[in-house]
Each structure stands twice: as C-alpha cells, then as structure tokens.
Amino acid sequence: MNSAQITIQIIVTLVAIACAIPGTFLVLRKMSLISDAISHSILLGIVIGFFIVEDTSSPLLIFLAALAGVVTVILVEFIQKTGLVKEDTAIGLVFPALFSIGVILISKNANDVHLDIDSVMVGDLSLAPFDPLLINCQEGIADSCVNLGPKAIWVVGIILIITLTLLFAFFKELKVSTFDAGLAAALGFSPVIMHYGLMTVSSITIVGAFDAVGPILVVALMIAPAATAYLFTKDLKKMLLLSCFFGVIASIAGFWLAYIIDASISGSMTTVLAVLFLLVYEPIITSVVVSFLTGVGIIFYQWYTFLMAQGIELDKMLLGKKIQTVFSEFIFLDYFYIFVMTSIFSATLIYILPKRGLIYGYYKVRQQKTEIMLLVFLLHIRNHTEESERHVKHLNEHINWQRLRSQSIVALAEKNNMITVTDQIISLTEKGDDFTEKAIDYIITNKDTEIEEMKDDFFLFRG
Amino acid sequence: MLGTAILGAICGMLGSFAVLRKQSLLGDAISHAALPGIAIAFLITGVKDSNLFLLGALISGLIGTFWIRSITKNTHLKSDTALGLTLSLFFGFGMLLLTFIQKQPNASQAGLDTYLFGQAATLLAKDVWLIAIVAGIALLILLVFWKEFKILLFDEDYTKTLGFNTRFIDILITTFIVITIVLGLQTVGVILMSAMLLAPAAAARQWTNSLEIMVILAAIFGAFSGVVGTGISTVVGNLSTGPVIVLVASGIVLLSFIFSPKRGLLFREIRFRKNRNNIKMQKTLAFMYEIAKTHEHISHPHAIKILNDFQGFSKRSLQELVDLSYVQINGQQWSMTQKGFTTAANLYNQQIEDTHE
Numbered sequence: 001m002n003s004a005q006i007t008i009q010i011i012v013t014l015v016a017i018a019c020a021i022p023g024t025f026l027v028l029r030k031m032s033l034i035s036d037a038i039s040h041s042i043l044l045g046i047v048i049g050f051f052i053v054e055d056t057s058s059p060l061l062i063f064l065a066a067l068a069g070v071v072t073v074i075l076v077e078f079i080q081k082t083g084l085v086k087e088d089t090a091i092g093l094v095f096p097a098l099f100s101i102g103v104i105l106i107s108k109n110a111n112d113v114h115l116d117i118d119s120v121m122v123g124d125l126s127l128a129p130f131d132p133l134l135i136n137c138q139e140g141i142a143d144s145c146v147n148l149g150p151k152a153i154w155v156v157g158i159i160l161i162i163t164l165t166l167l168f169a170f171f172k173e174l175k176v177s178t179f180d181a182g183l184a185a186a187l188g189f190s191p192v193i194m195h196y197g198l199m200t201v202s203s204i205t206i207v208g209a210f211d212a213v214g215p216i217l218v219v220a221l222m223i224a225p226a227a228t229a230y231l232f233t234k235d236l237k238k239m240l241l242l243s244c245f246f247g248v249i250a251s252i253a254g255f256w257l258a259y260i261i262d263a264s265i266s267g268s269m270t271t272v273l274a275v276l277f278l279l280v281y282e283p284i285i286t287s288v289v290v291s292f293l294t295g296v297g298i299i300f301y302q303w304y305t306f307l308m309a310q311g312i313e314l315d316k317m318l319l320g321k322k323i324q325t326v327f328s329e330f331i332f333l334d335y336f337y338i339f340v341m342t343s344i345f346s347a348t349l350i351y352i353l354p355k356r357g358l359i360y361g362y363y364k365v366r367q368q369k370t371e372i373m374l375l376v377f378l379l380h381i382r383n384h385t386e387e388s389e390r391h392v393k394h395l396n397e398h399i400n401w402q403r404l405r406s407q408s409i410v411a412l413a414e415k416n417n418m419i420t421v422t423d424q425i426i427s428l429t430e431k432g433d434d435f436t437e438k439a440i441d442y443i444i445t446n447k448d449t450e451i452e453e454m455k456d457d458f459f460l461f462r463g
Numbered sequence: 464m465l466g467t468a469i470l471g472a473i474c475g476m477l478g479s480f481a482v483l484r485k486q487s488l489l490g491d492a493i494s495h496a497a498l499p500g501i502a503i504a505f506l507i508t509g510v511k512d513s514n515l516f517l518l519g520a521l522i523s524g525l526i527g528t529f530w531i532r533s534i535t536k537n538t539h540l541k542s543d544t545a546l547g548l549t550l551s552l553f554f555g556f557g558m559l560l561l562t563f564i565q566k567q568p569n570a571s572q573a574g575l576d577t578y579l580f581g582q583a584a585t586l587l588a589k590d591v592w593l594i595a596i597v598a599g600i601a602l603l604i605l606l607v608f609w610k611e612f613k614i615l616l617f618d619e620d621y622t623k624t625l626g627f628n629t630r631f632i633d634i635l636i637t638t639f640i641v642i643t644i645v646l647g648l649q650t651v652g653v654i655l656m657s658a659m660l661l662a663p664a665a666a667a668r669q670w671t672n673s674l675e676i677m678v679i680l681a682a683i684f685g686a687f688s689g690v691v692g693t694g695i696s697t698v699v700g701n702l703s704t705g706p707v708i709v710l711v712a713s714g715i716v717l718l719s720f721i722f723s724p725k726r727g728l729l730f731r732e733i734r735f736r737k738n739r740n741n742i743k744m745q746k747t748l749a750f751m752y753e754i755a756k757t758h759e760h761i762s763h764p765h766a767i768k769i770l771n772d773f774q775g776f777s778k779r780s781l782q783e784l785v786d787l788s789y790v791q792i793n794g795q796q797w798s799m800t801q802k803g804f805t806t807a808a809n810l811y812n813q814q815i816e817d818t819h820e
Contacts, residue, residue: 027540032547033488082728084720085665088543089487093665096658097713100706107703217558220551227544264562270555277548281538323507 009255011152012269015209016221016247018160021167022202023222024243027230028178034199035222037076037091038069039206039215041098045069047105062155062207069203070196072098152211159208163201167240174198175236213266221247224273231280250276300326370412377409378418378436381428391424466591467689467708470647473598475663475685476605477640479678482664483616488543489528491657492550493644496527498557502564513590517645524641527553594646601639605678612636613674652705662712663688669723688712744783745810751790752807755799764796 026032045068049061072094079090167174177184177194184191202222209218229242254269261268278286303326410426413419418432428436481489497520504519527549534545605612611632614622622629640660647656667680692708721729781797784790789803799807 027544030541030543032541032543033491036491036547036550079720082720084669084726084728085482086485086487088485089482089661089665092487092491092657092661093713093716096662096709100658100709100713103706104702104710107706214558217551217555219547220555223544223547224552227540227548230540230544231538258559261563262566263559267555267557267559267562270552271559274552274556277552281534 005255005259007150007153008265009252011150011156012213012251012255012265013248014153014156014160015213015218016225016251017244018156018163018205019209019218019221020225020243020247021163021240022198022205023226024229024236024240025174025178025198026202027223027226028236028239029198032223032227033088033091034073034076035202035206036219037072037095038199038203039210039218040095041072041102042066042068042203042207042210042215043102044098044105045207047102051105062204065207065210066200066203068098069206070200073196073199073203155208155211159205163205166197166201170194170197178236213269217266217270220270220273221251224270224277225250228273228277228280246273246276370409373409374413375436375439377406377413378428378432378439381419381426382433382436391426466594467693467704468686469591469594469598469689470643471659471663471685471687471689471708471712472682473594473601473643473685474647474659475667475681475683476678477601477636477643478660478662478664478685479667479674479681480612480616480636481640481660482668483674486542487661487665488546488657489531489640490644490660492531492546493524493527493641494648494656495550495557496553497521497524497645497648498554499523499560500557502557502560506560506564513649514593517593520645520648521642523553524645525638528637528641590649597642597646601643604635604639608632608635616674658709658712659685662709662716666712666716666719669719669726672725684712684715688715740783747781748784748789748803748807749810751797751799752804752810755804755807764793764798 023032023035026035042065045065046061048068049064052064053060075094075098076087076090079085079093080087085093173184173189173194176187177189177191181191184194206215206218206222209221213221225243225246226239228246229239232242233239250272251269254272255265257272258265258268275286275290279290300323304322307326410419410421413432414421416431417429418435419426419428478490481487500519500521500523501516502519503523504515508515531542531545531549534540534548535542540548611622611627614625614627615629615632615636619629622632644656644660647659663681663684664677666684667677670680671677688708688711692711693704695711696702696704696707719727721727724730781790781792784803785792787803788800789806791798791800
C-alpha cells in the first residue's frame with residue numbers, strides 16, 4: 001500500500017462512520033429520504049455560494065450548501081404542515097425544484113467557469129489525497145504554505161468529531177425523541193430542536209462527504225449500513241455500532257474492489273453495501289448468486305488471460321464480444337465443480353446459521369403452528385364436558401385436522417401431562433387446565449412475552 | 464415539444480395513482496434504479512440503441528420496484544428506507560458499471576450519462592412515437608381497468624374480498640409507472656423524473672376530490688408544463704429543458720396550493736378569518752344578550768364600556784352588529800333590538816343543538 005491508498009482508506013472510513021451515525025437516526029425516524037432530498041438541493045447552495053465568492057474551495061460554499069439542506073427540511077415540513085399533501089410528496093416536490101434552480105443557474109451563468117453538474121454531482125475519491133489543505137500561504141511566494149495533509153481528512157474528520165460529540169452529549173435526548181416524541185416533549189427537551197439538530201448534522205455530513213463520494217453515494221452510506229444493522233438488532237447502541245461497522249467494512253472492501261476492477265471507488269463501495277444488505281436480507285439466494293458470479297468471474301478472467309497470451313486481441317473488444325469469444329473457447333465442465341463447490345459451501349453455511357437460516361426458520365414456523373394447534377385442541381377439550389365430544393376419533397371432524405396431525409397433537413399434549421386419555425376419552429389434567437386458562441388470559445389481554453414465560457412454566461416441547 | 468407534452472400528460476395520469484397510493488417517491492427510486500440496467504445493456508451489446516437502453520432500464524426498474532415491495536413486506540424496515548436503499552444502491556452500482564465502461568478501450572460509450580440529466584433536444588421523431596404509443600396503451604388500459612384501479616386505490620382489502628386479483632392490478636399499474644419513468648429519463652433526466660410524476664398529480668389533487676377529474680387535470684397540467692417548459696428553454700438559449708419543465712410544474716403546484724378554492728391556503732386563510740370574526744361577533748352578541756336579559760326592556764341602553772371587560776368585543780364586530788341591525792348605537796350607549804334579541808336567543812339554542820348532534 002502506498003500513502004495515497006492509505007489516505008483514501010482513512011477518508012472512506014471517516015466518511016462511512018460520519019454518515020452511519022446520523023443515518024441510523026434517519027432510518028429510525030422514517031426520514032431516510034430526507035437525506036436524498038438534502039443531497040440534491042445542496043447543489044443550489046453550492047451554486048449560489050460559487051456566484052458570491054467565485055471560488056470552489058471556499059468554506060462559504062460548505063456553509064451555504066448546509067444551509068440549503070436545512071432550508072429543504074424546513075420547506076418540506078412547511079408543505080407537510082399545510083396538510084395538502086403527504087410527507088413523501090412534499091419531499092418529492094421540494095428537492096427537484098431546488099435542484100432545477102441550481103441546474104438552471106449553472107447552465108445560465110457558469111458556462112465560462114469551472115463548474116459543471118458532473119463535477120458537483122459525482123465526486124471522485126481517487127483525487128482526494130492530492131488535494132491538500134494549505135494554510136499560511138503568502139502571496140507570491142511559492143511553497144510558502146504549510147501542508148497539513150489531504151483536505152478531505154480534515155473536513156470529514158472535523159465533521160465526525162462534531163457528530164460524535166453531539167451524539168455523546170445528547171444521546172439520551174436523541175433516543176427519547178426518536179422513539180417517543182411526545183414523551184420527549186413531556187420530559188422537557190424539545191423534539192423540534194432535536195429534529196432540526198439532527199437535520200443540520202445530516203446536512204453538514206452530506207455536504208462534507210459530498211466532495212468525497214458524490215451525493216447519491218452519501219445517501220447509500222447513510223441508509224444502507226443503518227438498514228442492515230436494523231435487521232440485526234433493535235437496540236439503539238448496538239445498531240449504531242453495527243452500522244458504523246458495516247459502513248467501514250463496505251468502505252474498505254469497496255476501495256479494494258475498485259482497485260481490482262479499476263472503477264469508481266464510491267460506486268464499488270455502494271456495491272459492497274448492496275451485497276452486505278442482501279447477505280443479511282436474503283442470505284441464501286445472495287450467497288449463491290455472489291459465489292456463482294465470483295466463480296464465473298474467476299474462470300472468465302483465467303480464460304481471458306489465456307486467450308490474450310495466445311495473441312487474440314481481446315482487449316480491443318467490447319465486453320459483450322469478449323464474453324462471447326471467451327465462452328466460445330470455453331469448456332464448461334472443467335470448471336463446473338468450482339461452481340458446485342462454492343455454491344454448496346456457502347449455501348450450507350447459510351442454511352445452518354442459527355436464527356437466520358432457512359432450516360431454522362422452517363422449524364420455527366412449524367413449531368409455532370404446532371403450538372397454536374395444541375392451544376386450539378386444549379381449548380376445545382376444555383369447552384366440552386360431554387364425553388362424545390372428547391373422543392379421540394371425534395377430533396378429526398371437529399377441529400378439522402387430518403388424522404395424523406390430530407394424533408401427533410394428542411401425543412404431544414399427553415407427553416406434556418396436559419391431558420389423560422382413558423378409553424379413548426380425553427380429559428384435561430390440572431396442569432392442562434391451568435395452561436389453558438392462562439392461554440385464554442393471554443389471548444384476551446394480549447400481553448407480549450407472557451406466552452414465552454408460559455412455555456417455560458409448562459416445559460412445552462421439552463418432553 | 465409534442466414528445467414532452469405527451470410525456471407530461473402520461474406522467475400526470477399515472478402519477479395520480481402513485482401519489483394517491485402514497486408511493487410518491489417511487490419515481491425517484493425507479494429513475495435511479497434504471498441506471499444499472501442501461502449500463503448493463505450497453506456492456507452486453509455495445510450498441511448505443513435507445514430502445515435497448517429502455518429495455519435494460521425497464522428491467523432493472525422493475526427489479527428495483529419488487530425489491531422495495533419485498534423489503535417492506537418481509538422486514539420491519541419502512542418503505543422510506545426501502546426506497547432509499549434501492550435508489551442509492553442501484554445508482555451506486557450503476558455508477559460502478561459506468562466508470563467500468565469508461566475504462567473500456569472502445570470509445571463509443573460517450574453520451575451514456577446524458578441519461579443522468581436528460582436532454583429533450585435529443586428526442587427524435589422515433590422516440591416521440593414510442594412515447595405516444597406507450598401513452599396510448601396506458602390510456603387504454605386505464606380505461607379498461609378503471610373500476611379496478613379506482614377501488615384498489617381506496618380500499619385494497621375490499622378489492623380483495625370482491626374477488627379481484629389485486630396482485631395483478633398492482634403489478635399492472637406499477638409496470639406502467641416504471642415504463643413511464645424509463646421513457647421520461649431521456650427527456651427530463653433521472654433526478655427530475657420524480658417531480659414530473661409528482662407535481663402535476665399533487666397540483667391536480669388540490670382542485671378536486673374526484674379521481675376522474677384528478678387524472679384528467681393532472682394530465683393537462685403535465686402536458687402544459689411539458690409544452691411551456693420546452694418552449695421557454697428553446698426561446699431562452701442555454702437552458703436545459705428538464706429543469707425548466709420541472710420548475711414550470713412546481714410553479715403550477717405552488718399556484719394550486721395557494722389558490723385552489725377548497726383546499727388552497729389563501730381561501731383557507733380567508734375562511735379562517737371569517738370564522739374567527741363570526742365567532743367574535745357571536746360572542747359579543749351572546750354577551751349582550753346576557754346583559755339585556757336582566758333588564759325589563761331589551762332595548763334598555765348600556766354603556767359601550769361594559770363591553771371592554773369582554774375580549775370578543777371590537778369596534779369592527781360592533782359595527783357589524785349594527786349593520787345587521789341586531790344592535791343600535793346612540794353615542795356611547797348601545798341597546799339591543801328585538802331582532803338581535805331573538806337571534807341571540809336562537810344562537811344559544813342552536814349551539815346547544817350543535818353540541819348534541
């Protein structure tokens with residue numbers, strides 16, 4: 001690794017953490033799309049700032065851009081408060097308008113200067129290490145500046161420090177106002193201030209990261225790690241930590257992916273984020289697809305280099321043509337086992353994963369089904385005192401179960417000492433009676449967790 | 464110009480459904496999600512054919528839509544997160560592919576990114592025809608399935624119990640929204656597409672409560688902003704068409720928000736003031752009634768000063784009472800007329816009736 005690579009990795013890590021923290025709160029507050037809106041409308045701030053100072057590196061630009069972000073939020077809130085449209089519509093109305101004004105201003109006035117939409121809307125990380133922060137420059141004297149290292153590190157670093165400070169200072173307040181705005185107001189800290197504080201921080205973060213990774217990818221870095229973490233945990237602290245973790249992983253992996261395939265860093269960071277999310281969300285399909293694609297990629301690359309070595313001018317061809325050429329020379333069976341092995345390996349790995357794997361899920365659903373059936377059965381027995389209704393064979397007709405199933409339920413209930421069967425007539429034991437009564441209580445009051453305790457009480461499914 | 468007009472109309476039409484189904488930002492998400500499709504279509508074929516791009520964009524847009532659907536259905540993530548995820552992740556992947564394409568040795572890849580920002584000027588007669596045909600089909604389907612669409616919008620469960628295949632209708636309308644978005648990409652670009660879908664519908668919503676009229680109005684607004692936007696951008700040089708169209712549409716929304724007779728902010732404010740004055744006046748009248756009741760003769764004069772204790776009193780409301788000949792004023796004294804007395808008595812009864820209703 002050379003120093004530029006290390007610098008970029010430091011920057012992406014900082015950006016990822018700085019984005020993940022406000023992103024977590026945005027996701028929890030159901031305001032993810034505000035980040036998208038802000039990231040577009042700050043263009044207007046940048047353009048106006050540029051017209052004022054005619055300098056793309058002025059801090060005024062950052063300030064105005066952040067201001068434009070906050071203005072967006074205020075406008076959205078205002079439109080929403082009028083009650084004429086829903087929040088998402090309000091967002092969809094505000095940011096395209098602001099963005100359009102920005103684009104028109106650029107195309108109208110800035111043709112002769114170095115400011116076009118592409119350079120604003122698509123950041124380039126690979127240049128970041130070569131854009132140093134210079135201070136103490138004296139007019140006319142070359143090399144008089146003190147070089148403080150890459151500017152992006154400073155910008156993002158400062159934003160991160162501010163974010164972290166605010167997070168630690170107001171963690172409690174943020175937590176309460178996120179989950180229960182009413183309670184927060186009752187406790188005396190204004191949810192409005194928290195809301196706008198969070199919006200300001202998000203806005204500043206987006207502006208800071210904007211330079212480095214481009215607006216859409218800031219949105220990705222804000223939402224995707226938080227969403228992935230949210231699938232894992234419902235604990236706020238864990239979610240924050242996990243989303244930082246995912247962000248950092250994706251950033252560094254993304255950097256190396258970009259390095260390998262020679263493409264944009266932010267694009268590959270997002271791709272890694274997407275893969276991470278999919279791995280958590282749909283583990284089996286994703287792992288199979290990813291391993292399959294990797295397998296194809298490796299094989300393709302081997303054949304590619306092999307054909308190149310034979311002097312076929314593959315590198316001048318289009319990808320589509322290349323694929324055709326490579327695969328026309330390609331004997332599939334030779335590599336078939338790689339596919340199979342990678343697919344099977346990752347699939348089995350995911351299948352047996354506790355709590356998330358498919359087998360576990362299937363088992364759990366079945367278990368819950370059985371529990372409900374047992375409950376229905378016990379309720380039925382409890383409600384009928386006459387013997388004809390409690391005959392074993394009678395159950396099939398009455399609860400509409402197939403014979404085999406009813407037998408297994410009866411067996412389960414018997415095993416749990418909830419019923420006794422004498423002469424094919426079922427009667428509840430004391431324990432069964434107790435259980436059913438509690439179950440009715442549970443159904444009526446619908447208190448959570450009680451059924452779990454009940455299972456512990458009666459050793460259900462434990463023989 | 465014809466192209467943008469038709470596009471605006473179809474956007475408005477279908478946008479109405481998106482807005483009413485609370486999927487307003489679907490347009491934004493889909494238009495971003497279309498990017499990798501375009502890139503992949505180019506990667507595989509290497510031809511810069513707009514129909515092919517449309518196909519690619521359509522496929523990846525649809526994948527994006529169903530991804531959003533399945534995320535919101537299967538996890539506790541909310542729809543905004545799902546939209547944001549799709550939007551940013553697809554777009555990021557698209558960017559990756561685009562930069563990858565740019566590194567490819569053959570040079571014909573230039574111009575792929577016009578899809579990002581859109582240029583109505585590049586519309587060919589062929590594209591206009593395509594848009595027109597799609598618009599025609601969309602209109603036809605809309606008319607055929609009107610009943611189903613309408614009922615699905617307002618009561619999904621009821622639709623299900625009626626035996627309609629909600630899934631099919633849902634997929635149908637989503638597909639058409641995606642097709643429209645993809646078509647619009649070339650004209651107004653990725654970022655502004657969502658506004659095209661949203662703004663006419665949001666504006667039309669302010670003028671009516673009927674779906675039929677809303678759809679028609681939205682189509683008119685869309686077409687209008689298409690025509691005017693394109694017109695402005697051709698007359699004033701150096702303006703990209705997409706943003707102008709969006710601004711025109713936003714202007715219409717703003718006007719609708721302010722001036723629409725039933726929901727508009729202006730009339731609401733006027734109504735609000737009127738009600739407040741009315742209440743003030745009624746309060747004064749009721750107060751006077753209470754005083755007048757205690758005297759033998761209702762027209763017994765009282766000093767205006769008495770009213771000072773009472774907050775509902777103002778010179779204007781007093782004058783209004785005089786105008787309605789509920790009250791007579793002689794110098795610093797006021798006295799109630801018979802008419803005022805009966806009205807006040809009835810007013811009180813009426814209020815009691817109102818609260819009991």
